[in-house]
Amino acid sequence: MAIKVVVIDDEPAAIDVMKYYINMTPSLDLLAAFSDSGEAVRYCMQQQEIDLIFCDIEMPLLNGLEIAGHQKGKTAIVFVTAYTHYAVEAFNLNVVDYLVKPVRYERFLQAVNKYKEQNAVSEEDHFFVKTGVKGCLEKINIADIIQVEGAKNYVTIWHGNMKTMTLLNLKDLEARLPGRDFCRVQKSSIVAIKHIVGLKGGVIALSNGQLVPIGPTYKEEVVQLINSRLIN
CATH class of the missing domain: 3.40.50.2300 (Response regulator)
Structure with a gap:
């Protein structure tokens, strides 16, 4: 391409x-x-x-x-x-x-x-993360990711109907995600653009029913992203 x-x-x-x-x-x-x-x-x-x-x-x-x-x-x-x-x-x-x-x-x-x-x-379509079980890895398909949430040294990945927690830095994981397909909406949260189903009162609604507040630092960027796909 x-x-x-x-x-x-x-x-x-x-x-x-x-x-x-x-x-x-x-x-x-x-x-x-x-x-x-x-x-x-x-x-x-x-x-x-x-x-x-x-x-x-x-x-x-x-x-x-x-x-x-x-x-x-x-x-x-x-x-x-x-x-x-x-x-x-x-x-x-x-x-x-x-x-x-x-x-x-x-x-x-x-x-x-x-x-x-x-x-x-960024051309990779998947990656592996460590689970809580010693010696076990879990495959994450990038196309299935809905949201990634960071908390200290852990991230939680919502993908498909699953939720996976792993010991990882959010910034390191963000580097593995294609920038055109994902958007950081607050300091601790990244969402897949294709899974955004609505925006109301500064809160993003995702396809899996999650509601994610937009952080003040990222508000302008997220609103611009939504407006760029708005049909008047």
């Missing part, structure tokens, strides 16, 4: 270079390119199929660092900039790579391959 890409840069010539490189790379599919960062952010809020954003940093209205912060890890980002002094701040945002203009195609490919390596785990 092709990696769906968006380009954001206020310089038309830089956009042309990225378009050329993307068209040369069979594994990439260019969805859109923007010279207006505000327009780009609005598009990204509504489009749930973006895998990777190639983004300039110094731009009018919203700079690349602000755009990366807005994404909150939802979409992978590669910065493409003429400046080196943003590198530390950029990598603190967990971006995939940092390309300095002018960018050679070989260097561009390195960033693409780095993204592929980082996301190879």
